[in-house]
Amino acid sequence: MRDTVYSQLNPKWAGLPYPDKKYTIGSSGCGCCSVANIIIESEKYKKYTPKTIQPYMVQYAVPAQGTRWVGIAKGLEHYGFKAINHATMRDLFKTLKDRKSRLGVILFRAGTKGGVTWTTSGHYVAFTGYKVKNGRHYFYIKDSGGRRHTGWYCYETQMKGLIVQVWSAKKPVTNATKLRKKARQVFAVMTKLKFKYKVSNNATSWTKAKQQKTSNCATYVSYCLQAMGLLKEGQLFWCNDGVVKYKGKGAKEQLHKVASISHPKKSPKRAGLRKGDICGYSKPAHTQIFAGFNSKGVPLWYSFGPSDVGKKLPRKRPNYTNKKIDTIIRLK
Numbered sequence: 001m002r003d004t005v006y007s008q009l010n011p012k013w014a015g016l017p018y019p020d021k022k023y024t025i026g027s028s029g030c031g032c033c034s035v036a037n038i039i040i041e042s043e044k045y046k047k048y049t050p051k052t053i054q055p056y057m058v059q060y061a062v063p064a065q066g067t068r069w070v071g072i073a074k075g076l077e078h079y080g081f082k083a084i085n086h087a088t089m090r091d092l093f094k095t096l097k098d099r100k101s102r103l104g105v106i107l108f109r110a111g112t113k114g115g116v117t118w119t120t121s122g123h124y125v126a127f128t129g130y131k132v133k134n135g136r137h138y139f140y141i142k143d144s145g146g147r148r149h150t151g152w153y154c155y156e157t158q159m160k161g162l163i164v165q166v167w168s169a170k171k172p173v174t175n176a177t178k179l180r181k182k183a184r185q186v187f188a189v190m191t192k193l194k195f196k197y198k199v200s201n202n203a204t205s206w207t208k209a210k211q212q213k214t215s216n217c218a219t220y221v222s223y224c225l226q227a228m229g230l231l232k233e234g235q236l237f238w239c240n241d242g243v244v245k246y247k248g249k250g251a252k253e254q255l256h257k258v259a260s261i262s263h264p265k266k267s268p269k270r271a272g273l274r275k276g277d278i279c280g281y282s283k284p285a286h287t288q289i290f291a292g293f294n295s296k297g298v299p300l301w302y303s304f305g306p307s308d309v310g311k312k313l314p315r316k317r318p319n320y321t322n323k324k325i326d327t328i329i330r331l332k
Helices: 029-041 052-058 069-078 089-096 175-192 206-212 217-228 251-258
Strands: 082-085 102-111 116-133 135-144 152-155 164-172 237-238 242-249 259-262 278-281 286-293 299-302 328-332
Touching: 029 069, 029 116, 052 069, 069 082, 069 102, 069 164, 089 116, 089 164, 102 237, 102 286, 175 217, 175 286, 175 299, 175 328, 206 217, 217 237, 217 286, 237 251, 237 278, 237 286, 237 328, 242 251, 242 328, 251 259
Parallel strands: none
Antiparallel strands: 082 164, 102 116, 102 164, 116 135, 135 152, 237 242, 259 328, 278 286, 278 328, 286 299
């Protein structure tokens, strides 16, 4: 959950038309700001602001009334989020229970509950957290309005009876997330087929590899991208000496199409890693996928080196806990 809370009164965008000069984001843009407060939870849109999305959201603005109800769902969906307009709070609670990211937008009507006045007319707020404690439901609210009701609030004691509409929002599934899932699936197949580590002369495609039953660290990663459809069969890459090397017609062009490449020369904690980043090393040459940090701050990896065969992934690899990363390949 990001700390940023966008206020509709921020002078950087408060004066923008919503939908015209008479009615601006400052006076009517709580819906626009609520959508912005949600989409920044996606790494892809973390630098977006109400000013960024105003050109799209303004089509759903109504003079003196703010954002149309349909505009909330359309705005979220435009940025890749799955939006559900829930008929009841019970339905919302059921949906949020099974989600890792608990995001959404609430529309309040005028009134006061438990000493909290959300609005004197109508007001959208975003929520970016949800929990249940002692049978009561709590939301972490991000309020763009002047009352600044940002923080944890209880539905039963501070909201019930004042909610007009509510939407949940599910973050888009990125290629980085898909890669981590595919890395587990490909490794599971390799384990079942009893793949052996082989330094060179491995199959150039995932299809043929399942017959040959050998791989090295780089072909494992390439097989994962082939299985995702991001590389074509026969297209491979590996990292060595701080550069990316390629095999197969069009491999370089294809990888650059689906990923960005940087050379941080920094340790995992200082390299700005994101889950799903493909990391390359030299001396010795190695390529592996970053799975995230564990509770102690130790990086975990999806890898097919000699010591990984028969192990459970993701796993710690002590030799790479602090080793500088020469190359980061980040899927778009």
